[in-house]
Amino acid sequence: MSHSADSSSPTKDNPYQSKLLVNRLLTAGSDKETRHFELSLEGSSLSYEPGDSLGVIPQNSPQVVDDLLKAVGLTGEEAVQVGEASLTLRDSLTFRLACTTLSKIQIKKFNEFAKSDKLTDLLLPANRDAFADYLWGRELIDLFIEFPQQGMSADNFVGLLRPMPPRLYSIASSIKAHEEQVHLTVAVVRYDTHGRKREGVCSSYLADRVGASIPSYFHPNKNFKLPQDGNVPIIMVGPGTGIAPFRAFIEERRAVGSTGKNWLFFGDRSSKTDYLYGEEWQKYRSDGLLTELDLAWSRDQAEKEYVQHKMLTKGRELFAWLQEGANFYVCGDASRMAKDVDLALRQIAATEGGMSEEDAAKWVKSLQKEKRYLKDVY
Numbered sequence: 001m002s003h004s005a006d007s008s009s010p011t012k013d014n015p016y017q018s019k020l021l022v023n024r025l026l027t028a029g030s031d032k033e034t035r036h037f038e039l040s041l042e043g044s045s046l047s048y049e050p051g052d053s054l055g056v057i058p059q060n061s062p063q064v065v066d067d068l069l070k071a072v073g074l075t076g077e078e079a080v081q082v083g084e085a086s087l088t089l090r091d092s093l094t095f096r097l098a099c100t101t102l103s104k105i106q107i108k109k110f111n112e113f114a115k116s117d118k119l120t121d122l123l124l125p126a127n128r129d130a131f132a133d134y135l136w137g138r139e140l141i142d143l144f145i146e147f148p149q150q151g152m153s154a155d156n157f158v159g160l161l162r163p164m165p166p167r168l169y170s171i172a173s174s175i176k177a178h179e180e181q182v183h184l185t186v187a188v189v190r191y192d193t194h195g196r197k198r199e200g201v202c203s204s205y206l207a208d209r210v211g212a213s214i215p216s217y218f219h220p221n222k223n224f225k226l227p228q229d230g231n232v233p234i235i236m237v238g239p240g241t242g243i244a245p246f247r248a249f250i251e252e253r254r255a256v257g258s259t260g261k262n263w264l265f266f267g268d269r270s271s272k273t274d275y276l277y278g279e280e281w282q283k284y285r286s287d288g289l290l291t292e293l294d295l296a297w298s299r300d301q302a303e304k305e306y307v308q309h310k311m312l313t314k315g316r317e318l319f320a321w322l323q324e325g326a327n328f329y330v331c332g333d334a335s336r337m338a339k340d341v342d343l344a345l346r347q348i349a350a351t352e353g354g355m356s357e358e359d360a361a362k363w364v365k366s367l368q369k370e371k372r373y374l375k376d377v378y
Helices: 062-072 089-096 104-114 117-122 125-135 140-146 154-158 201-207 240-256 278-286 307-313 315-323 337-353 357-369
Strands: 016-025 033-040 053-056 079-082 085-088 167-170 181-188 190-193 196-199 213-219 234-237 262-268 292-297 327-332 373-377
Touching: 016 201, 033 201, 053 181, 053 201, 062 089, 062 140, 079 089, 079 154, 085 089, 089 154, 104 117, 104 125, 104 140, 117 125, 167 181, 167 201, 167 240, 181 201, 181 240, 196 201, 234 240, 234 315, 240 262, 240 278, 240 327, 262 278, 262 307, 278 292, 292 307, 307 315, 307 337, 315 337, 327 337, 337 357, 337 373, 357 373
Parallel strands: 234 262, 234 327, 262 292, 327 373
Antiparallel strands: 016 033, 016 213, 033 181, 053 167, 053 213, 079 085, 190 196
């Protein structure tokens, strides 16, 4: 069987074409746009485990490509070489190259053509903070608008770009609950900066489609798995789209008949508009599969409430579960949420376990060593 026909192991370079069956808005009336996607694996014999990710290889939107070509002063019909392939510039921008994100290396390369004093200054190590400010909210097109480069060749332009990276999304389903399907929970990024509309390349690519074939592949995550013993209790902390793998966990535990207790902490802006899969959680709670359910809404009351605050109010019970041998999982934003949750865990250990700050930190570390404190953060 030829490599391209071998569907047993799709990869980034040889993805599986998965049909997008369902594209549903989860946050009607919210100022956040979060969507639920269902992709087909029909006839592929592909499988995955709860905790794994799906790699999606997006395309750049025609509008982004048009605007960029116009700013650079090229037609898109120029022939260019990308890796082994000879393509038109337009096709290479649409399917092969990252056209939006901006890096220091790119600005350096660009400035070899632009020779701008302003960019030369910004690139100095001493101006690191000013450079970070400059980069914020800017994309490649902004360089060409601010420092026009008439007459740049298509080859030189392509030399500024890096290959389109796949995007990894935590899978939001168990294949035992949804045969031949894989589900995703995606926050769609759309915003305005520097007088232009911007959008997340992959999230908007998915958001604007249904029925299309999406190039994808599975990315196993060996460090974020359910306990092998179905009697082990689990505590799941997943605000926002961090909920995705926990939907998979619960579906899996239900499908295989695990008897371990399950506790979910979920948070978002408002219970009315941002309760992702709320009906499912309420049903799991009422039928006893979900032993505990704690919800934190940051905008439903004067004081902002987040998942770590809910953890602290339930500290005694949470500590008791961990003493019983529960696994503790966190999924979502690495920069703030995961740090706050970690801090809350140490506080709970200090308060409920009568530990010093140092011992509490050691205890939390020991949970990580025992692979009972697992993170899927981005």
